[in-house]
Amino acid sequence: MKIIEAQRLTRKFGDFVAVDAISFNVEAGEILGFLGANGAGKTTAIKMLTGLLSPTSGDATVAGFDVYSQPEKIKKSIGYMSQRFSLYEDLTVAENIRFYGGIYGLSARQISTRRDDLLERLDLGHARDDRIRSLPLGWRQKLAFSVALLHEPRIVFLDEPTGGVDPITRRQFWDMIYETAARGITVFVTTHYMDEAEYCDRISIMVDGRIEAIGQPADLKKSFDVASVDELFVRLARPVQA
Amino acid sequence: MKSFRGFVIKEFFHIFRDYRTLLILFGMPVIQLVLFGYAVRNEIQDINIAFVDSTNDHVTRQIKERIRASSYFNVIGQLPSERDIREAFQRGLIKEAVVFEPGFASRLAHDGVADIRIVTDATDPNTAKSMQAYTASIIAHYQRDHLGSTALRIVTESRMRFNPELKSVNLFVPGLIALILMLVCALMTSITITREKELGTMEVLLVSPLKPIHIIVGKVLPYFVLSFVNVVTILVLARLVFDVPVRGSVPLLLAECLLFILCALSLGILISSRSNSQQTATMVSLAGLLLPTVILSGFIFPISSMPVALQLFTHIVPAKWFLIIIRDIMLKGIGIEYFWKETLVLAGMTLILMTASARSFKTRLE
Numbered sequence: 001m002k003i004i005e006a007q008r009l010t011r012k013f014g015d016f017v018a019v020d021a022i023s024f025n026v027e028a029g030e031i032l033g034f035l036g037a038n039g040a041g042k043t044t045a046i047k048m049l050t051g052l053l054s055p056t057s058g059d060a061t062v063a064g065f066d067v068y069s070q071p072e073k074i075k076k077s078i079g080y081m082s083q084r085f086s087l088y089e090d091l092t093v094a095e096n097i098r099f100y101g102g103i104y105g106l107s108a109r110q111i112s113t114r115r116d117d118l119l120e121r122l123d124l125g126h127a128r129d130d131r132i133r134s135l136p137l138g139w140r141q142k143l144a145f146s147v148a149l150l151h152e153p154r155i156v157f158l159d160e161p162t163g164g165v166d167p168i169t170r171r172q173f174w175d176m177i178y179e180t181a182a183r184g185i186t187v188f189v190t191t192h193y194m195d196e197a198e199y200c201d202r203i204s205i206m207v208d209g210r211i212e213a214i215g216q217p218a219d220l221k222k223s224f225d226v227a228s229v230d231e232l233f234v235r236l237a238r239p240v241q242a
Numbered sequence: 243m244k245s246f247r248g249f250v251i252k253e254f255f256h257i258f259r260d261y262r263t264l265l266i267l268f269g270m271p272v273i274q275l276v277l278f279g280y281a282v283r284n285e286i287q288d289i290n291i292a293f294v295d296s297t298n299d300h301v302t303r304q305i306k307e308r309i310r311a312s313s314y315f316n317v318i319g320q321l322p323s324e325r326d327i328r329e330a331f332q333r334g335l336i337k338e339a340v341v342f343e344p345g346f347a348s349r350l351a352h353d354g355v356a357d358i359r360i361v362t363d364a365t366d367p368n369t370a371k372s373m374q375a376y377t378a379s380i381i382a383h384y385q386r387d388h389l390g391s392t393a394l395r396i397v398t399e400s401r402m403r404f405n406p407e408l409k410s411v412n413l414f415v416p417g418l419i420a421l422i423l424m425l426v427c428a429l430m431t432s433i434t435i436t437r438e439k440e441l442g443t444m445e446v447l448l449v450s451p452l453k454p455i456h457i458i459v460g461k462v463l464p465y466f467v468l469s470f471v472n473v474v475t476i477l478v479l480a481r482l483v484f485d486v487p488v489r490g491s492v493p494l495l496l497a498e499c500l501l502f503i504l505c506a507l508s509l510g511i512l513i514s515s516r517s518n519s520q521q522t523a524t525m526v527s528l529a530g531l532l533l534p535t536v537i538l539s540g541f542i543f544p545i546s547s548m549p550v551a552l553q554l555f556t557h558i559v560p561a562k563w564f565l566i567i568i569r570d571i572m573l574k575g576i577g578i579e580y581f582w583k584e585t586l587v588l589a590g591m592t593l594i595l596m597t598a599s600a601r602s603f604k605t606r607l608e
Contacts, residue, residue, distance in 0.1 A: 050449050072451060080449040084442025090259045091252065102248030103450045148446075157449075 003028045003155055003186045004049065009058035011044050018044040020209035021058060028154070031177060031187045033197045035229075036206030037237045042190050043159075045206070049188070050157055051075050063154045076104070079148035079156035083163040087144050089133040093124065096132060097147060104151035111150075118146050138169035145176055149185070156180065158189040162196065174199055194230035203229065205236050212236045245452060249460035256434065257464055266430065271422045271472050272479065278414040279484045286372045290336045291315045294324050299347035305358075305384050309340065314376050327361055337363045338373050412487075415480045416568040417541030419473055419499065420561040424506050424535045426469040431462050431510030432523040439518055454603060462507050469506075473499045489575025495568060501588055502564045506531075508595035509560075515602040535561040563588045 004026035011019040019041045026032050036042045047053035049062050051071030060067045063077035080086075087096045094115060101111035119125045122142055132140060141161070148156055158177075162170045174196065181187050181201075189200070197203050197217065204214040213220055213236060217229050226232045257263050291309065295302050310317045318336050321327060327339045341359040343349065350356040360377050364370040438444040438461075447457050473496070480486035488495060509531060517523045537543060538552070539561035545553055556562045563584045570581050578585065 052448055075449060075451045078449070080446055082442050082445055086441075086443050086446040088252070088256070088443060089441075091255055095252070095255065099248055099252050100450075103245045103447070103452050105245055105451065 001028045002026065003030075003064075004060070004062050004188070006049075006060040007058055009045070009048060009060050010056050011041075011048060011053065012056045017209050019048070019055075022206075022209075022211045024204060024211060024214055026155075026186055026188065028186055029181055029184045031181050031189065031199070031201045033200030033203035034188060034190045034206070035194075035197055035203055035233060036190075040206040040237070041209040042206055046157055046159065046188075046190070049074075050078060050080060076151075077154050079151070079153035081144050081148040081156070081158050081161055083160040087132045087140060087147065090131060092129045092131055093119070093135075093143065094128050096143075097150065100147050101150050106151060114150055118150070122146060137165060138172070141165060141169065141173060142176060145173070149180065153185065155186040155188060158187065160190055160192065162191065162193065170196070194228065194233055197229040197233075205233060207236055246456050246460055249452070249456065250463055253434075253461060253464045257468070263430070267426060267468055267472070268475075270425070271418075271476055274418055274422065275415070275476055275479055275483075278418055279480075286314055286369055286376065288316045289314060289338055289369075289373055290318050291338045291340065292318045292321050292327075292330060292336045294321045294327070294339060294341040295346070296323075296344045297342065297346050299345075301347040301350060301356075301388075302342045304388070305342075305381060306340075308380050308384050309377065312376070312380060314373075324359075324361075331363045337369070338377065340377060412573060413569075414541075415476065415484070415486045416565055416572055417536075417539065417561075419476055419568065420502065420539060420541065420564050421532070421535055422472055422476065423469055423499070423502055424509075424531050424561065426472060427462075427465055427503055427506030428510040428513065428531050429524065429527040431465050431507055432514040432517070432527050433520050434465075435461055435511065435514035436517055436520045436523040439514075440520060455600075458511060458600075458603060462511065465510075466503060466507060469503050470496075470500065473503075486572070488572050490571035490577065494578060495571045498564070498567050498571070498585065498588075501585070501592060502560065505560050505564075505588060505592040505595060508592060508599050511599035512595060512602055515599060534559045538562065539565050541565060558591075560588060560591050563591075 002025045004024075006025070007023050008021040009019060009023070010017065010021050022045065034042055034045070044053065048055050048067060049060065051062075051067065051074040054071075055067060062074045065071075065073040065077065067074065088099070091099065097115045097118065098111055101114065106114070119128055122139075124139065124143065127135060127139070132143075135143070145158075145161065162173055165173070170193070177187050177189070177199075189196075191197060200217065202214065202216050203220065204211050206212070213224070213232070215223075220232060221227065221229065224232050224235065226235065257267070293302075293306055295306070306317070309315050315338075321330060321339060324339075324341055327336075327341075330336045330339070339361045341361060343357040343359075346356050346358075358381060360374050362370040362373050435444075435458075438447065448454070452460075477488065477495075481488070510527070513523055513526050513530075517526060535541065538545075538548075538556045538559045540556070541561070545556050545562065548556070566584050567581045567588070570576050574580075
């Protein structure tokens with residue numbers, strides 16, 4: 001089942017074409033690595049898919065909802081986490097959970113059962129009433145990810161979720177991503193770490209607003225005759241960087 | 243609606259857990275009121291004064307006695323001649339000298355005219371002007387009481403209406419309300435909104451099902467409530483500690499304050515939608531809002547004595563209109579029929595600012 005379908009999706013800002021007629025599909029439960037140099041149009045593409053920005057032309061559905069006419073329904077079906085962890089540092093763990101559960105319209109009972117599950121799963125029960133500020137970075141990041149999944153979205157968008165995190169925590173974070181995908185939730189992840197790209201089911205590489213390559217990492221390496229995704233990325237993205 | 247309530251609760255957590263925010267919200271109004279009430283004064287008291295009086299006759303003695311008796315002046319003594327005044331000023335011994343011409347009483351008796359010269363240290367021109375006026379008034383009183391029938395002179399008398407004791411705190415409290423509201427509403431809201439942008443939480447809020455209007459209203463509602471609490475606190479404190487009156491209608495006064503709060507909040511939202519960091523928001527608020535509120539609103543400096551270009555500019559300072567309104571209510575005790583035009587101007591500005599900030603916030607999303 002296709003959870004994201006995009007057909008010639010385009011966004012212009014004046015004369016500048018930020019996203020140039022991209023077409024791709026994402027299957028439910030898939031991990032899609034969304035790669036591209038800064039300014040390649042990744043952020044604009046994500047904004048269109050999350051209902052923040054209306055496309056200039058083209059079509060797209062996310063979780064079965066149309067990006068033009070049903071952005072509010074899309075917002076309810078997706079989760080989002082950015083590099084900056086998005087938790088309030090001056091609120092406690094429990095307060096953050098209650099707040100995010102609340103803005104997604106969960107009932108008080110839903111919030112408290114899911115909170116207890118979540119804290120047990122992350123082994124964070126003892127830190128329930130600690131302020132986020134006092135937690136180590138790795139915990140914050142896992143917590144932010146779990147909070148983004150609190151309303152049980154069908155897709156979760158992760159915008160450079162592992163920026164500035166140590167390798168061990170990164171590895172643990174990817175274990176969480178796998179678990180999430182195994183539960184049938186689609187993971188749409190952007191990253192600048194090419195080793196992480198190797199972990200994805202499929203990757204897409206954006207250059208200059210267009211998708212230059214999309215497919216399984218192994219297939220792409222074979223067809224471009226390169227040893228790693230890193231090499232592939234450099235080869236495709238270099239013309240822009242120069 | 244439930245998610246909105248959760249949002250407002252979160253906002254109150256932010257405020258009550260940040261001691262700096264708390265200090266600005268609740269400490270500053272009190273500190274400012276006390277500062278303006280006690281320290282910043284226009285009225286004069288215990289001004290050191292000396293006389294130059296070579297004759298020392300019965301008329302000059304009576305005038306000197308009157309000056310000595312007033313609480314404004316503190317008589318240091320006599321100076322031998324007018325030439326010594328300069329040095330006494332320079333050494334800071336006195337701020338004012340009153341010079342009687344030689345043979346004062348006999349000149350007055352023969353010619354019907356005698357000269358008194360009032361010399362003031364005008365390094366601080368406002369105080370100098372006040373001292374001069376006070377002295378002149380004391381002499382005028384003496385003249386009326388003792389010489390009124392014999393000397394045919396026109397005695398001018400000035401009377402200060404609405405603030406007969408010339409208490410500067412009466413003048414400052416309305417300005418202070420304007421200043422605090424600008425600070426709390428515009429500065430604090432622009433900071434709290436840009437803080438979410440800096441932290442990256444704004445992105446998450448925008449991706450959530452919350453509508454942008456809920457985000458904005460949810461962020462400013464706590465400040466709306468708290469700034470209203472501030473207004474009441476200032477009014478009560480001003481009443482209890484400094485005896486500042488509210489001569490007009492209190493509900494009307496509070497309604498006008500609410501209008502001004504809305505205006506300032508819209509300004510705060512506008513600033514925050516245009517700036518991406520707390521620092522920028524702070525700088526813009528301080529330079530663009532607080533300075534005009536202090537300097538160009540008529541709070542401290544009278545607008546009528548500004549150059550014409552600057553006077554025109556004051557028309558776009560919301561605090562100017564607000565000050566006219568609340569001074570009318572508090573000090574003159576008059577009703578809306580006298581300042582409906584100013585109220586309309588303020589309401590119009592608020593409407594324009596609200597529309598602009600709503601539009602600006604929307605375009606930022608696209």
